[in-house]
Amino acid sequence: MSTTVDFPIHNPVEDILRMDRIPTIWCPGCGIGTSVNSFAYALLSTGIELKKVAIVSGIGCSGRVSGYTKMDSFHVTHGRAIPFATGLKLANPELTVVVYSGDGDLTSIGGNHLIHAARRNMDLLVVCVNNMIYAMTGGQAAATTPGAAISTTTPYGSFEPELNIAHLVDAAGASFVARWTVFHVKMLEKTMKEALSKKGFRFIEVLSPCPTLYGRRNNLADGLAAMKDYKERSKIRNGAPTHETALVQGGEIVVGKFVDRERPDYLTLMRQQLGANYHPLPPQPDENPEAGVAKEDCCSC
Amino acid sequence: MARGSVAVTTERCKGCGFCVEFCPTKVLALSSAFNAKGYHAPYMEDPDKCSGCNLCGMYCPDFAIYGYRFPKETGEPAEGKQQ
Numbered sequence: 001m002s003t004t005v006d007f008p009i010h011n012p013v014e015d016i017l018r019m020d021r022i023p024t025i026w027c028p029g030c031g032i033g034t035s036v037n038s039f040a041y042a043l044l045s046t047g048i049e050l051k052k053v054a055i056v057s058g059i060g061c062s063g064r065v066s067g068y069t070k071m072d073s074f075h076v077t078h079g080r081a082i083p084f085a086t087g088l089k090l091a092n093p094e095l096t097v098v099v100y101s102g103d104g105d106l107t108s109i110g111g112n113h114l115i116h117a118a119r120r121n122m123d124l125l126v127v128c129v130n131n132m133i134y135a136m137t138g139g140q141a142a143a144t145t146p147g148a149a150i151s152t153t154t155p156y157g158s159f160e161p162e163l164n165i166a167h168l169v170d171a172a173g174a175s176f177v178a179r180w181t182v183f184h185v186k187m188l189e190k191t192m193k194e195a196l197s198k199k200g201f202r203f204i205e206v207l208s209p210c211p212t213l214y215g216r217r218n219n220l221a222d223g224l225a226a227m228k229d230y231k232e233r234s235k236i237r238n239g240a241p242t243h244e245t246a247l248v249q250g251g252e253i254v255v256g257k258f259v260d261r262e263r264p265d266y267l268t269l270m271r272q273q274l275g276a277n278y279h280p281l282p283p284q285p286d287e288n289p290e291a292g293v294a295k296e297d298c299c300s301c
Numbered sequence: 302m303a304r305g306s307v308a309v310t311t312e313r314c315k316g317c318g319f320c321v322e323f324c325p326t327k328v329l330a331l332s333s334a335f336n337a338k339g340y341h342a343p344y345m346e347d348p349d350k351c352s353g354c355n356l357c358g359m360y361c362p363d364f365a366i367y368g369y370r371f372p373k374e375t376g377e378p379a380e381g382k383q384q
């Protein structure tokens with residue numbers, strides 16, 4: 001339905017997407033793609049060279065983000081996005097490493113890694129798309145599933161209180177903690193931009209509708225209805241103490257930037273403490289194309 | 302007078318309606334026509350109100366719509382070949 005115009009129309013988001021992989025596998029009304037728009041604009045506005053950005057995802061619907069983005073992207077085993085990203089960052093500290101994954105992957109299967117990366121203040125940006133369920137594996141209850149919510153493994157409602165991830169990573173020592181929903185596209189973009197320009201462990205939780213596996217069983221079978229619900233229930237409280245931001249089914253959704261503190265990150269401390277004993281890795285082969293593979297490194301064939 | 306317009310890639314659309322609902326000036330509506338996968342893509346019901354703000358594009362989870370502003374000098378789409 002577009003009008004005929006004499007200038008090129010180009011959606012800048014396409015610059016960071018692998019367009020040959022689009023359309024995505026995501027269901028109609030799923031919010032993951034919306035969060036990708038905010039991320040794309042935030043990343044493009046920072047001016048960071050895309051060759052120096054790596055995206056790591058674990059398993060799950062949100063884990064597909066790494067496959068759709070046109071950067072060095074890694075889709076790793078369930079729950080292990082953070083340890084993989086940690087290795088990547090330590091081996092090549094120049095990289096901007098982003099972990100883009102879901103709540104089931106990051107907080108349930110990989111919960112331990114999340115705590116320790118926050119404690120170490122590892123220089124990573126972690127975007128956690130929270131749809132409150134294990135979606136891709138069939139709608140099982142996750143640590144983030146609110147109490148009383150119906151899922152395939154909790155047909156009578158869950159008996160467990162949900163995890164407040166923002167509180168957890170704050171307590172563990174993250175230097176930046178924020179939460180938005182995919183309804184807040186512009187605020188999310190701004191927060192992502194801010195987080196991309198900061199050092200240390202930065203955590204952004206993004207609530208996103210999953211009409212297929214969460215909503216359908218909990219009276220929100222339509223992504224649009226879930227979006228309107230976010231709009232109604234969200235309350236922006238920047239700087240709110242994270243222990244007051246628990247997500248309760250049907251209750252207020254506290255959103256905003258909760259924590260922004262300065263704390264030396266792991267690499268800085270490591271370099272300081274090692275002093276002269278710190279040796280950065282030699283340049284990698286592809287950074288010096290003329291060098292190629294040295295003869296003596298070659299096998300005897 | 303429209304200050305912008307949208308480009309819709311109909312075949313990528315999944316008919317979620319986010320763009321229709323969250324357009325600040327209520328420009329869009331879902332069409333009654335189907336795309337190849339059976340979804341109803343949006344069209345401009347009230348094109349004069351479009352500011353080209355691209356909020357619809359920000360909301361679209363399937364990268365199927367993009368709002369753009371007309372260049373200042375003309376304020377109107379000139380005749381042209383490009384879609």
Ligand code: SF4
Nearest residue numbers: 026027030061135210
């Ligand atoms: S199952 Fe849920 S989270 Fe996964 S793509 Fe569908 S709506 Fe999105």
Ligand code: SF4
Nearest residue numbers: 324352354355357368
């Ligand atoms: S560009 Fe803005 S005004 Fe135009 S249809 Fe999209 S959201 Fe509405």
Ligand code: SF4
Nearest residue numbers: 314315317318320361
């Ligand atoms: S937001 Fe995108 S996928 Fe949803 S109806 Fe609009 S164009 Fe289609």
